[in-house]
Amino acid sequence: MKDLSRHIDMRWLKPPIFLVCLVPLAHLVWLGFHNELGANPIEYITHSTGTWTLTGLCVALTMTPLRRILKQNWLIRLRRMFGLFAFFYGSLHFLTFVWLDKQFDFHEMIADVYKRTFITAGFTAFVLLIPLAATSTSGMIRRLGGRRWQMLHRLIYISAIAGVTHYYWLVKSDETVPLRFAGVVAVVLGYRVIFYALQRRQQAAAAKRSARESVFSA
Amino acid sequence: MLIKKPGDIPYSEVTPKSVYMNRRKFLAGAAAATGAATLGARSVSDWLEPARVFADETKLGPLVKSPFSSSEMQTPYKDVTHYNNYYEFGTDKGDPAANATKFVTSPWSVSVEGEVNKPRKFDIEEIRKLAPLEERIYRHRCVEAWSIVVPWIGYSFNVLVKLVDPKPTAKFVAFQSYYDIKQMPLGPRAGIELPYVEGLRLDEAMNPLMLLTFGMYGDTLPNQDGAPVRTVIPWKYGFKSIKSIVKIRFTKDMPPTTWNIANAHEYGFYSNVNPQVDHPRWSQASERRLDGSFFGKRIKTLMFNGYGDQVASMYNGLDLRKYY
Numbered sequence: 001m002k003d004l005s006r007h008i009d010m011r012w013l014k015p016p017i018f019l020v021c022l023v024p025l026a027h028l029v030w031l032g033f034h035n036e037l038g039a040n041p042i043e044y045i046t047h048s049t050g051t052w053t054l055t056g057l058c059v060a061l062t063m064t065p066l067r068r069i070l071k072q073n074w075l076i077r078l079r080r081m082f083g084l085f086a087f088f089y090g091s092l093h094f095l096t097f098v099w100l101d102k103q104f105d106f107h108e109m110i111a112d113v114y115k116r117t118f119i120t121a122g123f124t125a126f127v128l129l130i131p132l133a134a135t136s137t138s139g140m141i142r143r144l145g146g147r148r149w150q151m152l153h154r155l156i157y158i159s160a161i162a163g164v165t166h167y168y169w170l171v172k173s174d175e176t177v178p179l180r181f182a183g184v185v186a187v188v189l190g191y192r193v194i195f196y197a198l199q200r201r202q203q204a205a206a207a208k209r210s211a212r213e214s215v216f217s218a
Numbered sequence: 219m220l221i222k223k224p225g226d227i228p229y230s231e232v233t234p235k236s237v238y239m240n241r242r243k244f245l246a247g248a249a250a251a252t253g254a255a256t257l258g259a260r261s262v263s264d265w266l267e268p269a270r271v272f273a274d275e276t277k278l279g280p281l282v283k284s285p286f287s288s289s290e291m292q293t294p295y296k297d298v299t300h301y302n303n304y305y306e307f308g309t310d311k312g313d314p315a316a317n318a319t320k321f322v323t324s325p326w327s328v329s330v331e332g333e334v335n336k337p338r339k340f341d342i343e344e345i346r347k348l349a350p351l352e353e354r355i356y357r358h359r360c361v362e363a364w365s366i367v368v369p370w371i372g373y374s375f376n377v378l379v380k381l382v383d384p385k386p387t388a389k390f391v392a393f394q395s396y397y398d399i400k401q402m403p404l405g406p407r408a409g410i411e412l413p414y415v416e417g418l419r420l421d422e423a424m425n426p427l428m429l430l431t432f433g434m435y436g437d438t439l440p441n442q443d444g445a446p447v448r449t450v451i452p453w454k455y456g457f458k459s460i461k462s463i464v465k466i467r468f469t470k471d472m473p474p475t476t477w478n479i480a481n482a483h484e485y486g487f488y489s490n491v492n493p494q495v496d497h498p499r500w501s502q503a504s505e506r507r508l509d510g511s512f513f514g515k516r517i518k519t520l521m522f523n524g525y526g527d528q529v530a531s532m533y534n535g536l537d538l539r540k541y542y
Contacts, residue, residue, distance in 0.1 A: 038312065039293070039301030039508045040364055100513060101506075108501065116499055169499065172362075173409030173480055174309035 005074040017078065021085040024052045025092070042100045049093035050122075054167065054181050056086025057160045061188040068195070080136055083156065087133040090126050122166035128159040157192075160185050275437035278351055278371050286427060286528075287355035293366035294510045295435050301508070303360070304442055304461060305408035306397060313404070314442035321401055321441040323462070328447060330378065332468035333388035338381075342446050346432050348381065349373035353436075354429055354450075359491045359523045361455035364514070365505045370450050371433035376424045384420065384468050391423040392416070392473035393449065394465040410480045416460040417473035417487065418451070419532075427452055427528050453525040455489045486542040490533070491523035495542050 028048055031037045037044045060082035067075040102109050112119045132153055135141070141149045164185050168178040304314035307321075326342040351371050359365040379391075397413035399405055405412050422428065429450040432438060439445040444461025451459050457477050467473070477485035484498050493503045508514045522529050 039297030039366075040311070040506065040514065042506065042513050043311075043364070101516075103516060108503075112501065115496075116501075118499055172309075173305070174407065175409065176407065 001070055001072070003071050003073055005072070008074045010074070010077055013074075014078070014081065018081065021056075021081070024048065024089070042096065046093060046096050046101065049089050049096060050167065051177075053086050053090040053093055054160075054163050056082055056089055057156065057163060058181065058184045058188065060086055061156065061160060061185070065188055065191040065195075084133060084136060087129045090129055094126050118166050118169035121162045121169060125159045125162035125166055128155045128162070132156060132159075157189055160189070275433075275440055277437055278433040279436070280351075281353040281371060281436075282350050284352045284354045287353065287369075288357055288367060289355075290357065290367045291509045292355065292369060293508050297508055297510065298366055298368055298434070299440050299442060302443060303457070304444070305410055306395070306402040306405045306412060306414070307442065308404045309408060315440075317404065318441035321445070321462075323441065323446040326446050326464075328463055328466060330382050330466045330468075332392075333385045333470060334468050335383040335385060336381070345378070345430075345447065349377040351432065356429070356450060356452040357523050358450070358452060358456055358459075359505060359519065361457055361485070361489070361497060361502075363497075363500060363502065363505045363519075364508055365517075365519075365523075366508050368434055368450075369436075370429055370431045371436070372429045372431035372450070374426045375428040375430045375449065376426065378430060378466075379420075379424055382468075387470050388468035389420055390469045390471065390473055391418050391420060392465075392467040392469050393460045393463055394467070395460055396462040396464045410476050412476075414460060414476045415474060416449075416458055417469075417475050418458075419472075420468070421532055422451075422529075425529060425532065427525060453490060453522040453529045455491060457485070458489050488533075488538070488541050490529075490538065490542075491519065492521060492538055492542065493519040494521075495539055 028037075028045060031044075032041070060079055063075050063079040063082065067073055098104060098109060102112075113123050114120070132155060135144060135149065135152060144152065164178065164182045167181060168175060171178055300315045301311045302314055303309075303311065304318065307314040307317040324342070327339050328342070328345055329337075329339045331337045350373065352373055353369050353371055355367060355369045357365060358368055393416045395412075395414035397405060402412075418428070429452075431444070431448050431450045432446065434440075434443065439448065444459075447463050448461040449459050449463070458475075472487060475485075475487055477489075478487055491502075496502050502519055504516050505519045506514045507517050520526075
């Protein structure tokens with residue numbers, strides 16, 4: 001497929017996607033107003049914002065493989081928005097925990113983060129996203145320099161793994177959904193591992209070739 | 219002597235089925251009424267407040283009051299029936315209500331067997347009539363740290379125990395739920411071994427609080443809450459109370475129990491509510507009481523779920539940390 005980058009105007013593409021990303025929140029608010037959050041609304045909100053955080057992370061992580069496979073460079077320009085939405089829902093998830101659920105009982109929360117491995121994992125996943133959100137602007141990319149920025153933003157890999165682990169550890173017995181998320185994360189991260197390995201090999205081969213060529217051309 | 223408390227009033231006398239409104243629903247109802255003026259009353263109110271649509275439940279009565287009843291704010295019927303665990307019908311809290319509607323609970327029989335002098339197979343109508351039905355408003359604490367207050371209907375299980383006359387060799391009672399993949403197609407995906415099995419020490423089973431339960435909120439049990447007969451053991455975590463019972467067996471040895479088989483490290487045989495012994499993955503010190511207020515409220519969990527006066531003596535000398 002031809003790269004459609006030249007034909008796609010991000011100013012038109014981004015607003016509708018932005019609105020779509022707000023649908024889960026709008027849905028929660030709607031349910032809340034109509035008293036349809038079920039018997040345990042806090043649990044419902046926690047689970048909903050949690051799964052949308054993971055979904056956001058998975059979508060953001062899918063942009064790079066998809067861009068390379070489909071050769072659609074414009075896709076990369078959506079990555080930041082998805083990443084920020086993951087952070088947004090992660091923040092709501094975290095806020096639900098500290099505010100609605102624990103009612104700012106810091107003593108109990110600290111005990112939880114320290115003692116409950118699944119909360120430790122979730123907390124790690126969230127905290128790792130903070131510097132990424134903070135350095136997501138174009139200005140910050142420039143200030144940090146592309147290379148350093150990229151290194152920093154690889155923290156999202158750890159965050160995604162920690163996030164999925166958090167989900168997997170918390171379920172009682174039916175692991176279907178967390179395993180689905182784990183599968184997606186494994187595929188999109190596995191793609192990167194293979195891609196870098198192949199790239200390295202090609203670079204090594206190219207270096208050899210150019211070395212040889214330089215000998216003969218001299 | 220029975221000391222009367224406000225909680226002694228049976229549910230059916232306090233809140234008629236038709237005026238079933240908690241605070242949350244009242245607000246929704248008010249909103250519906252406002253909206254109704256402009257949007258057409260029927261559709262809006264139906265949409266906001268799904269009525270009780272269960273065709274199968276029938277009224278149970280007359281009901282005897284119980285001194286064991288709590289006077290705490292009861293959990294709305296809709297919450298108890300639409301937020302619960304019944305893994306045979308799916309692992310989401312809303313699954314049982316959605317998937318148990320066609321569950322066939324009649325005819326039904328319960329077989330009582332094992333170390334007893336008078337083993338017997340009861341028809342459901344027969345077993346229900348063994349003693350006068352009582353309404354007991356109990357706190358019900360889930361191991362997942364939420365709790366509800368439910369007006370159950372039944373009688374003390376010890377009535378049945380005395381009737382079948384256990385042999386001296388009987389030390390435990392084992393229970394088994396109904397299981398049929400045809401009726402419970404999600405069963406194989408539950409992640410726990412089915413049929414569901416539970417057990418109690420004989421003295422625990424004899425405790426007057428241990429309720430053989432046939433109904434709630436004035437009616438027979440809805441399918442998703444364990445119809446037609448279940449146990450309710452208010453001082454233990456909810457999963458100890460078994461639903462849709464088909465077999466009761468008196469045994470010499472401690473019987474296997476479903477969640478203990480699934481994860482012995484997290485779920486013990488006793489599973490008494492105990493705020494001092496955390497679940498390995500979360501604290502049991504507090505719970506969210508689902509009382510119909512918008513978010514429910516977080517309250518401290520009580521030892522034996524507040525039933526210590528009736529049950530603590532059974533565990534004298536037992537290390538509850540070790541025997542969780």
